[in-house]
Structures are given as structure tokens and as C-alpha cells.
Amino acid sequence: MTQEPTADRPRIDAYEKVLGRALYAADQPITGLLHAMTVPATIAKGRIEAIDATAAQKVPGVVRVFTYEDFSQIKTTPAARGAYGQPGKGHQPMTSPVVRHRGEAVALVVAETLEAAIEGAEAIKVRYASGPFSARMEDELASPEAEPDRQLSSGDAQAAFAAANHRIDVEYLHPQQHHNPIELISTTAAFEDGELRIYEGTQAASAFAGGLAGMMGMDPTRLRGVSPYTGGGFGQKNGIQEQSVLVASAAALLRRPVKLVMPRGQLFHTASYRPRSRHRIRLGADEQGRLLAGLYETVQQNSRYDGFACDHGANPPRMYGYRTWQGSDRIVRVDTQTPGHQRAPHEHPSSYATECAMDELAEAVGMDPVEFRLANDTQNDPITGKPFSSRHLAGCLMRGAEMFDWNRRRREPGALVADNGGLIGLGVACGSYKGSMTAAVTTLRLFASGRCEIATSGHEMGQGIRSVIAAELIEILDVDPTKLEIRIGDTGHAPQHITAGSWGTGSVAPAARSAAMKMREELSALTGAPLSEEPVHVQLARTRRLSLEVTVNTIPLGKDGQVIEQLRRGIPSTTGPEYPEFMAFSWIAHFAEVHVETSTGRVRVKRVVSVADCGRVMNRRTAESQVRGGVVWGIGAALREAGETDPRFGGVLNNDLAEYVVPVNADIGTIDVDFIGEPDFKLNMSGVKGLGEVAMVGAAAAVVNAVYNATGRRIRHLPIRIEDLL
Amino acid sequence: MSDAHDSKIFEVTRRQVLEVGTIVSMSGMLPAAAQAQGSVSQPTPENGATVRVSFQINGQPGAMEIDARASLLDMLRERLGLAGAKKGCDHGQCGACTVHIDGRRVASCLTLAAKVDGRTVTTIEGIGSADALHPMQQAFIDHDALQCGYCTPGQIMAAIACVKEGHASTPEDIREYMSGNICRCGAYVGIVAAIQQAAPQIERG
Numbered sequence: 001m002t003q004e005p006t007a008d009r010p011r012i013d014a015y016e017k018v019l020g021r022a023l024y025a026a027d028q029p030i031t032g033l034l035h036a037m038t039v040p041a042t043i044a045k046g047r048i049e050a051i052d053a054t055a056a057q058k059v060p061g062v063v064r065v066f067t068y069e070d071f072s073q074i075k076t077t078p079a080a081r082g083a084y085g086q087p088g089k090g091h092q093p094m095t096s097p098v099v100r101h102r103g104e105a106v107a108l109v110v111a112e113t114l115e116a117a118i119e120g121a122e123a124i125k126v127r128y129a130s131g132p133f134s135a136r137m138e139d140e141l142a143s144p145e146a147e148p149d150r151q152l153s154s155g156d157a158q159a160a161f162a163a164a165n166h167r168i169d170v171e172y173l174h175p176q177q178h179h180n181p182i183e184l185i186s187t188t189a190a191f192e193d194g195e196l197r198i199y200e201g202t203q204a205a206s207a208f209a210g211g212l213a214g215m216m217g218m219d220p221t222r223l224r225g226v227s228p229y230t231g232g233g234f235g236q237k238n239g240i241q242e243q244s245v246l247v248a249s250a251a252a253l254l255r256r257p258v259k260l261v262m263p264r265g266q267l268f269h270t271a272s273y274r275p276r277s278r279h280r281i282r283l284g285a286d287e288q289g290r291l292l293a294g295l296y297e298t299v300q301q302n303s304r305y306d307g308f309a310c311d312h313g314a315n316p317p318r319m320y321g322y323r324t325w326q327g328s329d330r331i332v333r334v335d336t337q338t339p340g341h342q343r344a345p346h347e348h349p350s351s352y353a354t355e356c357a358m359d360e361l362a363e364a365v366g367m368d369p370v371e372f373r374l375a376n377d378t379q380n381d382p383i384t385g386k387p388f389s390s391r392h393l394a395g396c397l398m399r400g401a402e403m404f405d406w407n408r409r410r411r412e413p414g415a416l417v418a419d420n421g422g423l424i425g426l427g428v429a430c431g432s433y434k435g436s437m438t439a440a441v442t443t444l445r446l447f448a449s450g451r452c453e454i455a456t457s458g459h460e461m462g463q464g465i466r467s468v469i470a471a472e473l474i475e476i477l478d479v480d481p482t483k484l485e486i487r488i489g490d491t492g493h494a495p496q497h498i499t500a501g502s503w504g505t506g507s508v509a510p511a512a513r514s515a516a517m518k519m520r521e522e523l524s525a526l527t528g529a530p531l532s533e534e535p536v537h538v539q540l541a542r543t544r545r546l547s548l549e550v551t552v553n554t555i556p557l558g559k560d561g562q563v564i565e566q567l568r569r570g571i572p573s574t575t576g577p578e579y580p581e582f583m584a585f586s587w588i589a590h591f592a593e594v595h596v597e598t599s600t601g602r603v604r605v606k607r608v609v610s611v612a613d614c615g616r617v618m619n620r621r622t623a624e625s626q627v628r629g630g631v632v633w634g635i636g637a638a639l640r641e642a643g644e645t646d647p648r649f650g651g652v653l654n655n656d657l658a659e660y661v662v663p664v665n666a667d668i669g670t671i672d673v674d675f676i677g678e679p680d681f682k683l684n685m686s687g688v689k690g691l692g693e694v695a696m697v698g699a700a701a702a703v704v705n706a707v708y709n710a711t712g713r714r715i716r717h718l719p720i721r722i723e724d725l726l
Numbered sequence: 727m728s729d730a731h732d733s734k735i736f737e738v739t740r741r742q743v744l745e746v747g748t749i750v751s752m753s754g755m756l757p758a759a760a761q762a763q764g765s766v767s768q769p770t771p772e773n774g775a776t777v778r779v780s781f782q783i784n785g786q787p788g789a790m791e792i793d794a795r796a797s798l799l800d801m802l803r804e805r806l807g808l809a810g811a812k813k814g815c816d817h818g819q820c821g822a823c824t825v826h827i828d829g830r831r832v833a834s835c836l837t838l839a840a841k842v843d844g845r846t847v848t849t850i851e852g853i854g855s856a857d858a859l860h861p862m863q864q865a866f867i868d869h870d871a872l873q874c875g876y877c878t879p880g881q882i883m884a885a886i887a888c889v890k891e892g893h894a895s896t897p898e899d900i901r902e903y904m905s906g907n908i909c910r911c912g913a914y915v916g917i918v919a920a921i922q923q924a925a926p927q928i929e930r931g
Contacts, residue, residue, distance in 0.1 A: 264817070
């Protein structure tokens with residue numbers, strides 16, 4: 001079997017999607033469905049004193065109004081929103097009169113129609129006793145944790161920094177951001193075939209069987225999580241949502257199916273988000289531009305009750321050959337809902353801060369920023385001393401520089417001017433993301449008719465995981481993609497692991513590949529001869545069997561058979577970036593060209609070139625799209641997105657898509673993508689590393705560095721707005 | 727889906743509809759999954775003040791009594807089983823619910839169902855078939871102009887309108903006139919390329 005490095009095929013589910021036939025969680029046709037609407041808390045912290053539902057109950061069509069008194073049986077377990085698996089933490093709204101953050105649900109109105117549910121919810125009157133709170137980490141009542149979450153060091157960085165010829169000492173601020181996948185987070189709960197089915201666009205269908213059951217005191221085998229398609233996740237849908245158990249409990253109490261589609265404005269307050277963070281960076285280099293020292297201290301906002309760690313310091317020391325390093329990450333607790341993983345959760349903010357700092361240091365040293373990075377390339381991790389499984393970052397930089405025509409860049413800001421008088425700036429930045437994998441139990445069934453079914457762990461949220469599975473089956477078995485049924489995101493078909501952290505491809509590609517190889521073995525044993533060139537289903541038909549099924553457990557590198565049991569129980573278990581013999585990361589280099597209008601300060605990103613080292617590329621077409629998407633996120637972070645917290649009342653002021661500004665079509669210019677395409681077989685048999693998140697890492701920094709090259713202004717907060725450049 | 731199968735479902739549908747009496751005629755508009763299961767959602771009881779609307783949807787005539795508060799989007803999705811148009815904001819800010827009324831693109835979440843009385847509505851389900859994709863649908867596949875697919879029905883409906891309005895002659899025009907449809911996955915480069923490919927095959931209105 002040869003591995004085609006860059007197969008270019010249509011996305012396998014594109015056909016269903018362009019026809020409007022792909023059914024997402026809230027699209028399921030369910031008989032007798034009731035509609036629910038939540039009533040959000042209007043205080044940031046305190047207690048509910050009274051709820052008056054009289055008017056709501058009189059709204060025609062309202063079936064029932066639920067309050068905390070109905071849901072006190074719900075247990076807050078490690079699966080609850082914000083617990084991050086830590087016992088005794090997390091917060092489940094509506095299980096007591098306590099309000100811990102603005103916008104959490106205080107009542108749930110269930111009605112025969114959505115219109116009645118909304119009118120009922122608006123008719124609920126709540127009286128609160130409000131308490132003092134802190135909305136932001138800068139506020140007086142915010143509580144810094146005494147101990148850092150993480151510290152990493154290598155050598156005496158303080159001394160090396162003091163002795164360096166060139167030094168910078170800068171602080172970068174990263175705002176709060178919100179994922180805003182276009183699919184609204186929703187929950188539909190229905191008793192079907194003797195089990196409670198939870199339809200939710202999620203990255204973790206197992207969270208229901210494994211987590212919701214515990215919260216509701218139900219037998220986990222009677223709960224099934226179904227997420228056939230997720231309309232964008234980006235990390236916001238990687239666990240049980242605040243409303244999930246409320247809807248499931250309402251359905252259980254009413255013995256009727258219930259659907260709740262959360263309004264976007266409420267999701268800014270109930271779903272996760274990327275927290276505000278501050279990054280102090282001190283870098284020192286010698287006369288030749290060798291990095292002698294890196295000191296990196298970060299602070300991140302967090303809720304009062306969560307276990308979401310601050311992890312900014314993990315990747316920056318691995319980017320270059322630092323002679324010494326010292327880093328620490330701390331959290332500050334405030335009264336909001338729990339933040340969480342948002343695409344490249346810590347890698348994006350930390351790459352923004354450190355890659356902009358690298359640009360500042362390159363200038364201080366007097367080196368070209370690409371040359372400066374190449375001069376500090378390394379094949380070994382400065383912290384552990386282990387080699388990288390593969391690292392072609394220098395190749396990414398060199399190929400990208402050529403594609404981008406980097407040589408036209410001038411060191412002095414504002415030297416390049418467009419025909420319309422705008423200032424042209426060129427910037428570069430790099431990124432990395434851990435190489436991670438999970439276990440899978442995969443069942444593959446081949447039919448003599450040519451049909452093929454595969455059930456495995458994974459969630460399709462647009463990253464193209466179905467296309468990756470198809471690519472391996474096509475390569476090993478030459479199956480017809482139009483006769484292929486891929487069953488993922490459903491605990492009724494296979495145990496499901498949360499899909500996040502860019503481990504999807506590294507997990508499903510080896511799973512599909514090993515199942516396909518086992519199918520060849522079994523078929524060969526059945527026919528009693530080595531397989532011929534004929535289609536496999538024809539060879540199967542000759543044995544007079546209608547179908548052949550194989551099941552394969554895949555255990556990722558560095559794990560043992562226990563992970564399969566964990567997988568069956570819905571417990572996450574991932575690998576990387578550290579493995580016994582090496583460290584594994586994907587790498588990327590981004591080049592950005594911005595034009596800045598001198599009269600208005602408006603920044604346009606005309607062109608981005610991104611070259612990634614993600615190991616083998618499973619599908620050139622979907623991989624390019626994924627990188628473009630990451631770049632669009634980087635542009636959004638650099639120039640558009642920030643959740644504006646209200647210090648007086650708590651909550652996010654710009655809680656809709658008109659005020660929380662994400663990139664639209666007119667914001668995006670040319671994005672050219674290329675790949676190194678070297679398989680990494682040290683990591684897995686498919687030779688793949690992750691792509692979805694590394695695509696974004698460094699992209700914002702490239703834009704910010706380009707803005708500096710155009711204007712001569714170092715803007716050390718995001719997003720960069722017109723007022724920063726006037 | 728064969729014609730014979732479609733017509734069989736039509737009979738089931740109409741019988742149910744006549745029993746309940748709120749929906750007068752709802753032929754051939756059920757989603758694939760409902761047809762596959764051989765069942766349809768029960769017609770929604772309308773609790774508030776209702777209005778009677780008659781319309782054409784995707785070439786089929788229909789009429790119903792509907793809650794006066796209901797949006798066109800909630801009529802399509804929650805009453806008619808046409809789940810192609812998506813709810814992404816319910817505020818007319820994202821474009822995922824884009825459909826055509828009398829050939830013009832509208833945000834169906836901001837359009838009251840009552841307003842489609844006497845109008846012709848076209849949704850993603852009505853522009854092509856599995857056997858014969860609309861050129862814009864094919865172009866979206868060819869240029870991978872989608873990822874999660876959630877905004878895609880709205881993007882395609884907006885894209886067809888963009889061409890018919892005469893706003894697809896340059897990439898700059900396409901970007902500007904497609905900026906009411908947010909794609910959070912960031913498939914904008916592919917969307918522009920897809921519209922450029924399909925535009926010559928679509929007649930301007």
C-alpha cells in the first residue's frame with residue numbers, strides 16, 4: 001500500500017450539506033416535541049428570593065414552568081459545566097437558589113410552541129438578593145490564586161537575561177473572546193426505544209451517557225448521546241452545557257420530548273469562552289541573535305468554581321532553541337461562568353504574545369524576522385531535551401517566504417506604499433500545537449453488494465473527520481465513497497471520545513486504517529488465498545457471504561489496554577505532546593500582508609501565506625480549508641473580536657453577532673496554503689499529526705507584526721482597532 | 727428518493743393534515759429523515775392569535791393557520807419540516823436562515839410567517855435535487871466552500887441571489903454582497919471561488 005500524501009477529493013459529506021439534508025441536532029423530526037426557553041439571571045451574584053410564574057402559566061400553550069425547586073435532585077458532578085473533570089467543582093444552575101454568574105438560567109418554560117415558550121419566559125418575574133462581585137480580573141474583588149498552575153524552567157534564565165546583549169521586556173494583553181459557532185447550542189431530549197436520547201451538537205456525545213446519567217441518577221446504558229453533525233464547535237461544545245441536564249430532566253418529568261435552542265445572547269453567558277489574559281515576556285539574545293533567555297509570566301481570568309487551568313507556558317519554550325527558560329502561569333478568579341477551550345486555547349494567546357515579542361527582539365538585534373527564527377531553529381525540546389518526532393518549521397518558513405515574496409519587505413516601517421497611498425506592511429510569525437491521539441473501538445462491515453459501514457469514535461464539526469476516515473478506507477480497500485456509511489458522534493454505534501485538541505485525525509486515521517487492514521486479512525483468510533486486484537466486495541461475494549465484519553481496538557502510543565475501558569466509560573484519555581522517546585508537535589509559519597489606510601487607520605489583510613507541517617495530509621482540499629479557517633480566526637483575533645465585560649453589572653455587553661464582530665467575507669483577502677507533507681510515522685501508522693488548531697497559532701501575530709511593519713506602532717493589545725492607529 | 731415513494735408519503739401527510747385541520751396542504755415538503763422513518767411530526771397546535779396564510783413553497787402550494795408571532799424561519803423549520811434553513815442568531819445578523827421570497831433573498835428569522843401570504847418562497851430544498859444539483863451547489867462542493875455546513879444553505883441561497891442581482895462580476899463585489907452571511911469556519915475564499923464558477927451558469931434576474 002502506498003500512501004498518497006495529498007489526495008484531493010470532495011469533502012465526503014459536502015453533497016448532503018449543499019442539499020440542506022444534513023440534519024443537525026435541532027433539525028431532528030420528533031413527534032410531539034415541546035419547546036423550551038430559559039429565563040436568564042439579571043444579577044451577577046446572589047440568591048433568588050422569589051419567582052412569580054403566575055403570568056407565565058397563563059400564557060396559552062405553556063405546559064410547565066420549572067424552577068430550582070423542581071431540579072434540586074440534579075447532582076453537580078465532575079461532568080457539570082466548568083468542572084473539567086475535577087470532583088466537587090463546577091456549577092449547575094437551577095439546582096439551588098444560588099446565582100453564581102449573570103445570565104445563568106433561573107427558570108425553564110416548556111410550551112407547545114416556541115412562540116408560547118418565549119412569551120412565557122418573558123412573563124416570569126424574579127426577585128433577587130444581589131451580592132458584591134467582580135466581573136474582571138482587574139476588579140477589586142477578583143481573587144488571584146496563590147500558587148501558579150504551571151511552572152517550567154531550564155537553566156538560570158534570570159542570570160542569562162541580565163547578561164544578554166539585546167533585551168526586551170514587554171507585556172501583551174489578550175481580550176475575552178467567544179467561539180460563536182453558527183449552530184446555536186441546543187439540547188433535544190426524547191425517550192425513544194426505551195432509552196433517553198440526547199440530541200445535541202457536541203464534540204462529546206459520551207458526555208451524556210457518561211456524565212448526564214450521573215447528574216440525573218440514571219443508568220448510563222439508558223442514555224444515548226447523538227451528534228450526527230456539529231455546526232461548528234471550536235471547543236465550545238466539548239462537554240455538557242449548562243442547559244443540557246435541565247432539558248433532559250424536563251423531558252423526564254413531563255414524559256415528552258423537549259427541545260431548547262439557546263438564544264445567542266444567552267450563550268455569551270452560559271457557554272464557555274476564551275478568558276482574558278496578560279502576558280509578560282522578557283527575551284534576551286547575544287550579538288549574533290542567539291536566544292539566551294526567555295522569561296514568560298502569564299495570568300488568566302477564571303470563574304470561582306472551575307478547574308480550567310492556565311496553560312500558556314506549554315508551547316513557547318518549544319518553539320526555538322532557548323538556552324535558558326523560566327515560565328509560570330497563574331489564574332485570577334472572578335464571578336463569571338467558567339471559561340474553556342477555544343480553538344488553540346492557550347497556544348493562540350501565547351503565540352500572539354511571544355511571536356510579537358520575537359518580532360520586537362529581531363528588530364532590537366537588527367535581524368530579519370525570518371532569519372532570526374531560522375537562526376534559532378532546534379530539533380530538540382529545550383525543556384526536556386528530547387528530540388521532536390518531526391519538525392519542519394524551517395522548511396515552513398523558507399517555503400512560505402518564497403511563496404509570499406518576503407524579500408520585498410523593508411525593515412523600516414512604512415517604506416512600502418500602495419497605489420492608493422496606503423501603507424503596506426509584511427509580517428511573519430510561527431506556531432505549534434501538540435501531537436495528540438486517543439483510543440478507538442472501530443467496527444467495519446463490508447457487504448458483498450459493495451456497501452461499507454464503519455462505526456468509530458469521532459465528531460464531524462466541519463474539520464472533515466468523515467473525509468479522513470473515507471480516505472484511509474479508499475486507500476486500503478478501494479471502497480466506493482458513495483457506498484460508504486460513516487457512523488460517528490453517536491454512543492449508540494461506538495464508544496465516543498471527546499473530539500478536540502486536534503487529536504481527531506491522529507485518532508481516526510489509524511483506527512480506520514487498522515480496521516481496513518484487518519478486513520483484508522480476514523477476507524484473505526476467508527478466501528484461502530492472498531487478495532487479488534479485484535474489488536474486495538467482489539472477492540467477498542465469491543465466498544457466498546453477504547457481509548464480513550471486523551472490530552479493532554486502537555491504542556495510542558504510550559498507552560495500554562486500559563484506555564479502551566476508559567473510552568467505554570466516557571472518560572477522556574489523550575496522549576502527547578510528551579512521549580517516551582520524543583516530543584510531538586505540528587508546526588506552521590504564517591506570512592501576512594496588510595494595507596493600512598493612513599486617513600482612517602483601517603487595516604485590510606490583503607494576503608496571507610501559511611505553510612504547515614502536520615505530517616501526512618489526508619485530503620488536500622479539506623486540509624487547505626482547515627488552514628484557511630484557522631487564518632480567518634487569526635485575522636478575527638487580530639482586528640475584530642473582543643467580549644466587552646460590563647464591570648457594573650457583570651456579563652458581556654456585546655452579546656450578539658452585530659456587536660461581537662467576527663470576520664465576514666469582505667474582511668478576507670487571498671489565503672494561500674501549502675504543506676510540507678512529510679509523514680510522521682513515529683507518532684502513528686497513518687503518519688498524521690493534528691492540523692485544526694495549529695492552523696490558527698501564530699496567525700494573529702503575523703497580522704500584528706505586519707501592522708508594525710506598515711505603521712511603526714507596536715500595539716500590545718488585541719484587537720487592533722482604528723483608534724489605535726489614528 | 728423516487729417519485730413513487732414521494733407520492734406515498736404525500737398521501738400519509740395529507741390524511742394527517744386533514745384530521746388536524748390546521749394545515750390544508752403540505753405536499754412533498756418533508757425532510758428526507760421523516761420520509762425514511764415513514765412518519766411525520768404532528769402538526770403544531772397554534773396557541774396564540776393565528777393568521778391564515780396561503781403560499782407557494784418550492785413549487786408546491788400550501789396554506790395554514792399559524793401563530794401570528796411566528797417567524798417564517800420557525801414556520802419552515804418547526805411546522806413544515808423544512809430544516810434546511812438554519813437558525814444562527816434569530817436577529818438577522820448571521821444569514822444562516824436566508825431564503826428567497828418572490829426571488830429576493832430575505833432573512834427568514836426577521837420575516838413574520840404572516841408576511842408570506844400570497845408569496846412564493848424558495849428554500850435550499852427547492853433549488854436542486856439529488857440527481858440534478860443547482861450549479862451553485864455543485865460549485866460549493868468543487869471549491870470546498872463549506873466546512874461544518876451549518877451556514878451553507880443560507881450561503882447558497884444568498885449566493886444565487888447575489889448573482890441574480892448582478893453583484894457577482896468581480897471578487898470584490900462578491901465579498902461585499904456576501905458579507906451578510908457569516909461563515910465561522912472561515913470558508914470565504916472557497917465561497918468567492920464557487921460563486922465565480924457558478925455565476926456564468928445562472929441567469930441574471
